[in-house]
Amino acid sequence: MFFNRRTPQSAARPTGRLRLGTAAVAVLGLGVLTACGGGSGCSSEAPDSTTIKDLVVDVLAEPDSLDPFYRNTAEAQRYYRLVYSSLLQWNEDGTLAPDLAAELPEVSKDRLTWTVKLREGVTFHDGSALTAADVVHTIEQAKDPENGAVWLAAMSYVESATAQGDDTVVLKLSEPYAYLDGKLAMLPIISDEDDYKPNATYATTGNGSGPYALASLKRGDALTLERNEDYYGEPMKFETITFKVVPEDASRIARLTNGDSHIVPDLPTDQVELVTKRNANAVTVESNVSRLFAYPSMKADRPTSNTDFRLAIAYAVDRQRIVDQVYSGAGRPNSTYLTYGTLHHDEDLGLAFGAEPDLAKAKEHLAASGVELDRKFNIIAVNDPQVTSAATILQSNLKDLGIESTVESQDVAGFYANLVSGDYDLILFDAPASTSTGFAPDYVNGGLNSQAANNFAKFADAEMDDLLDVALTAQGEEAQAEAWRAVQQRDVETQGNIQLVVSQSSQAWSKQLVGYEPSALLWLNTLRDVT
The missing domain is CATH 3.10.105.10 (Dipeptide-binding Protein; Domain 3)
Incomplete structure (x- = not known):
């Protein structure tokens, strides 16, 4: 559903606090319009996605820094949402689920104390154990104005974060911040064993606990991730994911339709019809x-x-x-x-x-x-x-x-x-x-x-x-x-x-990528669903 200035859509207002509030929010979940009548199912003869071991995503630009505190642009989040984990996780239907947390936080009646239990057995990519001390370290670094983190405002009402043993974090708030749960699903958790310096410690390296780890960075060319075999959650399908820098629209479309890439997340909306005519999938993502x-x-x-x-x-x-x-x-x-x-x-x-x-x-x-x-x-x-x-x-x-x-x-x-x-x-x-x-x-x-x-x-x-x-x-x-x-x-x-x-925004993807649909979120969240 495209916006129309003569009959503007009323912004749907979800009744639940943990609902996605994006455009055309009534279309929750994937919230897409396909230009070929069936999304990734447009062709029943498409090859099985099991044949794709090395996923290639063609992007307009690379992150100018790999630091998960430095930018929250699309190109940055596509990278670090796969490399780092957060306490909570956003589902496609707009609800929250535990991620590094073992369960949803326990919140006091006055909403000033939040207790978070952590799941056991999580390690960072360097092999060190993830504990409550790492969560406390992350919040302290995000809150430090000297670091200029993009998550500073998100943590501004957290007065203190305290570790109780290795598996429990207690957050004390200065006021009953209405949106802290959503922010806990955004803040990437970093290791306290790394001496964090803004746009330095992680500018060209990574050490998260997510499903993928940084394999290589070739500036101006490609950023490649490799599957984390020690990931605590369900392993993702692809052995590697490569973000290939291809600034020209025509080149990205040609590479996709020729089979050189599998996803084009930044497709100009006026190119949706062209891509579908060339036997690939393309949609305008309403949300x-x-x-x-x-x-x-x-x-x-x-x-x-x-x-x-x-x-x-x-x-x-x-x-x-x-x-x-x-x-x-x-x-x-x-x-x-x-x-x-x-x-x-x-x-x-x-x-x-x-x-x-x-x-x-x-x-x-x-x-x-x-x-x-x-x-x-x-x-x-x-x-x-x-x-x-x-x-x-x-x-x-x-x-x-x-x-x-x-x-x-x-x-x-x-x-x-x-x-x-x-x-x-x-x-x-x-x-x-x-x-x-x-x-x-x-x-x-x-x-x-x-x-x-x-x-x-x-x-x-x-x-x-x-x-x-x-x-x-x-x-x-x-x-x-x-x-x-x-x-x-x-x-x-x-x-x-x-x-x-x-x-x-619009997105295109190969028919070889069976089971994939674009995410309603900014990053490639639905890659988790490809089996």
Whole structure:
């Protein structure tokens, strides 16, 4: 089901706390539309997947670091979700299950004490035993602001973690954080025998307890994993999994249809029909929603540090043109960080800036900002064809507003230093919302809380911080919905990140890969189900 601007879908709101909150959430589980009437079952004569021992996944880019604390991008998570394990695990139907934990946590009546029993006999890839001390070490490293971990905000309400023997961890919370269980399914557990240094200890190596271990890394070419024969869970099907870097769409499609690869997780939506005509499977994954947004620099000498200037941009964007031209209609306009399909998303606020430009309001805010540029405004787009195309549309929109701008495309590694320092105007980025929307609305805290490590734009607003604190600790569906609506309202007023559109992702896979369906989550979670 593609989004449609004239008949926008209402965001389904699951009644259970542990439900996936992604787009078209009523289609739980795999949540896909096949373009060939039967997913991997399109051909009854497809070879058995038992013939595939070495799985090849063609990706647009490799992780710029293998550190599971350093990035939560799609390319990073595809790697470390196979190499590292977490206390809990997300199922495809949106429920939680024990992973390293022997059972679901025991939670005190006041929800301030969480007791986690660990399963026995788990080892890291280096052969050392995984114990409660490793879990405590992991949480302490994630909580240390000096480490700048992407999981800092997720652990912010954990006041202390204590080991009771080798098999029990007790977490004490400062407040009854409503979404801790989901975060325990996200935090990769690392070994306390490794002296963790950010983007150093695990930058090119790995030591997890997951079903696969790092075999080799050839920068710019391929990342290969080998099956962990000592894995505590059910062994996965493939002896090796290789992530092959193939940036060109045409090359990835050709390799898949020629039998050189088995999965293409980043298929442009307008190529689904082409792939199916070439006798491979291709789908648009409804529940995998990506946010296209812009980081505005908050550095005092940058025009985007001015709220009215940011709002001028927000009103000037032709979001529907981006949806139609860049994503072939598989998307919708978006105005708030709390993305369409997420639990507690408010439909009206999510469409606050409209589908088409409102130049009158844009000019009002531009005048109110008092900003008069004596140079060209600079737009950096992450090195992705779709994001770059969207940037050129934004460039045209800004010209209509009277702002001349330039567009340049850069890899994350190229612009990251600028992002951290604030030495830029606007950076366009595309982030899969399912990284968090499958788990809770609290991913917003990571991007808009002034103290969050992954608030890269360094947006700081005291009122937003207070509203986020209320939303993160509100108890009960009604109170949570009200609190998150207030967060969205403040987001519309401030645009700490300027939201543009949300889009659906597509994926292709070989008919030889019998039994495979794309995951409703960001990573290749359903590889576990291939037998």
